[in-house]
Amino acid sequence: MMKTVRLTGLQAATAAPGGLPGQGQGKRDPAGEGPEVKTKAAETVKLELTETERPQLKYPSEVLVRVLCVGLDGTDRELMTEKYGVPPEGKDALTIGHESLGVVVEAGEASGLAAGDLVCALVRRPCNDPECVNCRSGHSDFCETGHYVERGIKGRDGYLSEYYAEDARYLVKVPPACLDYGVLTEPQSIVEKVWDQVQRIQQRLIWQPKTVLVLGSGPLGLLAALTSRCLGLDTVVWSKSPADSPAAELVRACGAEFRQADEAGDAGSGGTGSAETLSGFLQRRGKRVDMIYECTGYSPLAFEAMTALGPGGVLALLGVTPGGRSLQVPADAINQELVLENKCVLGSVNASRKDFETGLYRLQQMEEKFPGLLGRIMSDRLTMEQVPGLDFSKIAVKAVVDVVPQPQWRDMLSQSSSPVEYSFSV
Numbered sequence: 001m002m003k004t005v006r007l008t009g010l011q012a013a014t015a016a017p018g019g020l021p022g023q024g025q026g027k028r029d030p031a032g033e034g035p036e037v038k039t040k041a042a043e044t045v046k047l048e049l050t051e052t053e054r055p056q057l058k059y060p061s062e063v064l065v066r067v068l069c070v071g072l073d074g075t076d077r078e079l080m081t082e083k084y085g086v087p088p089e090g091k092d093a094l095t096i097g098h099e100s101l102g103v104v105v106e107a108g109e110a111s112g113l114a115a116g117d118l119v120c121a122l123v124r125r126p127c128n129d130p131e132c133v134n135c136r137s138g139h140s141d142f143c144e145t146g147h148y149v150e151r152g153i154k155g156r157d158g159y160l161s162e163y164y165a166e167d168a169r170y171l172v173k174v175p176p177a178c179l180d181y182g183v184l185t186e187p188q189s190i191v192e193k194v195w196d197q198v199q200r201i202q203q204r205l206i207w208q209p210k211t212v213l214v215l216g217s218g219p220l221g222l223l224a225a226l227t228s229r230c231l232g233l234d235t236v237v238w239s240k241s242p243a244d245s246p247a248a249e250l251v252r253a254c255g256a257e258f259r260q261a262d263e264a265g266d267a268g269s270g271g272t273g274s275a276e277t278l279s280g281f282l283q284r285r286g287k288r289v290d291m292i293y294e295c296t297g298y299s300p301l302a303f304e305a306m307t308a309l310g311p312g313g314v315l316a317l318l319g320v321t322p323g324g325r326s327l328q329v330p331a332d333a334i335n336q337e338l339v340l341e342n343k344c345v346l347g348s349v350n351a352s353r354k355d356f357e358t359g360l361y362r363l364q365q366m367e368e369k370f371p372g373l374l375g376r377i378m379s380d381r382l383t384m385e386q387v388p389g390l391d392f393s394k395i396a397v398k399a400v401v402d403v404v405p406q407p408q409w410r411d412m413l414s415q416s417s418s419p420v421e422y423s424f425s426v
Contacts, residue, residue, distance in 0.1 A: 001052065002051065002053075002054045002161055002162035002163050003051060003161065003384055004049075004051070004157075004160065004161035004162070005047070005095065005097070005161070005401075006093045006094060006095050007079065007080075007083060007084075007085050007087075007094045008045065008046050008047075008048055008092065008093040009045045009046055010084070010085060010087045010091075010093060012087065012089075012090060012091065045084070047080055047083065052161070054162075054163050055164060057106060057108055057165055058165075059108060059167070060109045061108055061110045061167050062166065062167055062168065063106065063113050063171065064104070064105050064107075065102040065103065065104055065105065065119060065165070066102055066103050066412065067101075067102045067162060067164065068101045068102050068103060068402070068412075069183050069400050069406075070158075070159050070400070071100075071184065071187070071378070071398065071399070071401075072399045072400070073187060073219065073220070073398075074319075075098070076098075076152075077392045079094075079096055079153070080392075081392065085153065086153070086154040087155075088155060088156055088157060094158070095152065095157035095158045095160055096152050096160050097158040097160030097161075097401070098123045098150065098158050098159065098186065099183055099184075099185075099186040100159035100164075101118070101119075101174065101182045102118075102119055102120070102164070103116065103412045103413060104116065104117040105163075107168075108168070112168055113173070114417065116412070116414020116415075116416075117414060117417055118173070118174040118175070118413055118417075119173055120174055120183070120356065121151070121164075121166055121171055122171075122352075123151055123152070124148050125151070125156065125170070126138075127145045127146075127147035127148045132144050138353070141349065141352050150350075160401060160403075162403055172185070172353060174420065175420040176410075176413055177364060178363060178364060179410065179413070180375060181374040183378070183400055184223065184363060184374060184378070185356055186351075186356070186359075187220055188227075188362060188363055189355040189358075189359040190220060190348070190349075190355075191220070191223050191224050192227075192351065192362060193350075193352065194224075194293065194346070195231075196355065196358070197348060201314060201344055202314065204342075205342065207290070210234055211234045211235075211236070211287055211288060211289050211291075211310075212225075212228040212233045212236070212289070212290065212291045213237075213238060213289045213308070214235065214236070214237045214238070215239075215292065215293065215295055215296050216237075216294070216295035216296035216319070217239035217241045217248065218295060218296075219377055219397060220295045221237060221293065222247060222377055222397070224293040224318075225237050225254060226254050226370065226373065227362060228256070229254045229256055229369070230365050230369060233291075235255075235256035236257045236259060236287070236289075238278060238281075239259075239260065239261060240260070242260065246397050247396075247397055248260070250376055253373055253376075254370050254373060278301070278304050278305065279308045288311075289308060289313060290310055290312075291314050291315075292305045292309055292314070293316050293318060294315065294316065294318060294319060295319050297319025297320050298321065299325055299327075300325070302317055303327075307334060307337060309343050310341075311341035311342060312342045312343070313343055313344070314346055315343070317345065317346065317347045318348055318349075358422075360420075376397070377397050377398050378398050379396035379397040379399075380396060380398070380400070381401075381402055381406075382399055382400070382402065383401070383402060384401060386401075
């Protein structure tokens with residue numbers, strides 16, 4: 001038997017094959033469910049620390065992984081507080097957690113891994129539609145059907161348990177040097193996918209980016225800011241967090257500028273005060289923004305960002321928020337700027353194996369350039385027993401659940417593990 005943290009009492013996934021909308025790594029809303037249905041369902045759903053059978057290997061390509069720690073993000077917060085999710089077929093419980101770091105304890109003969117290897121796991125699994133060329137080609141992050149499954153989110157148990165079994169093709173070997181911060185590989189892969197896509201798109205012109213704007217100072221926004229600083233870009237983070245918050249201190253520690261958003265001046269807030277808007281701030285500072293990471297999921301700010309973006313720039317939307325918000329926007333003016341100034345708006349969700357590998361390289365680069373900052377992002381360390389009662393409003397930056405106490409981690413690694421080598425462009 002083993003311990004696991006689960007949402008129990010969920011409705012079995014008997015709806016459309018897609019289950020939840022294909023929103024991937026971000027906040028999402030159960031398909032076809034209104035607030036009344038969600039409220040009623042949430043009354044019967046519980047987040048519990050329970051015991052279940054320890055998984056057994058079924059195929060030569062599988063490995064058994066001892067989980068060291070699991071990171072919690074905005075998706076987990078939605079699942080845990082709103083108490084919804086899509087359990088595996090025929091089940092009424094879902095193990096949560098999709099940001100993992102673990103050690104192989106048993107490896108199938110065809111897995112290519114060995115006991116003692118440090119690994120993290122991909123989140124999404126491909127759909128079964130033979131017409132989905134992206135899933136058939138190993139790019140389930142670009143699934144066209146929405147019928148994929150995601151561990152810990154939709155249709156497959158997650159990693160917040162003592163052990164999990166997985167096919168080796170969905171595991172990424174982590175260098176032992178990344179032991180202390182390897183759990184950040186999954187969120188960093190989201191940033192790396194965006195940067196990779198932006199480089200491809202910007203081959204349309206001669207692009208010499210100088211300034212990046214990051215909207216939001218949550219863990220994803222902070223990783224986007226650190227990535228931008230590693231790339232030598234002038235970086236500004238616009239956030240509602242107080243100027244003396246831990247997130248603001250992290251932004252300044254990497255050489256970026258932190259700007260606290262004035263609530264009355266937020267785009268679409270309806271405020272009548274004279275607080276500064278995003279566009280007004282950039283104009284006053286004389287900054288031309290070449291790229292914007294929108295990490296808040298606050299849709300009015302996304303429209304404001306379209307006008308704030310400089311000519312030939314790229315706005316990358318990484319966050320989504322469930323809801324039915326509507327607002328008035330200067331549609332003609334936005335359309336004019338997008339066309340006449342060659343602006344590009346990019347939506348991105350989830351990530352591929354290559355992005356995980358690039359993310360590991362970047363995390364090591366961050367640790368070298370800004371020692372200790374990654375550790376400070378992981379501000380709150382929890383035990384599995386503390387998860388069911390977790391109050392997310394009290395988390396300083398990011399919560400990480402230690403399934404195994406940290407002092408024991410290094411002794412669990414193989415001393416003869418082969419070096420980790422990847423080939424990619426950064």
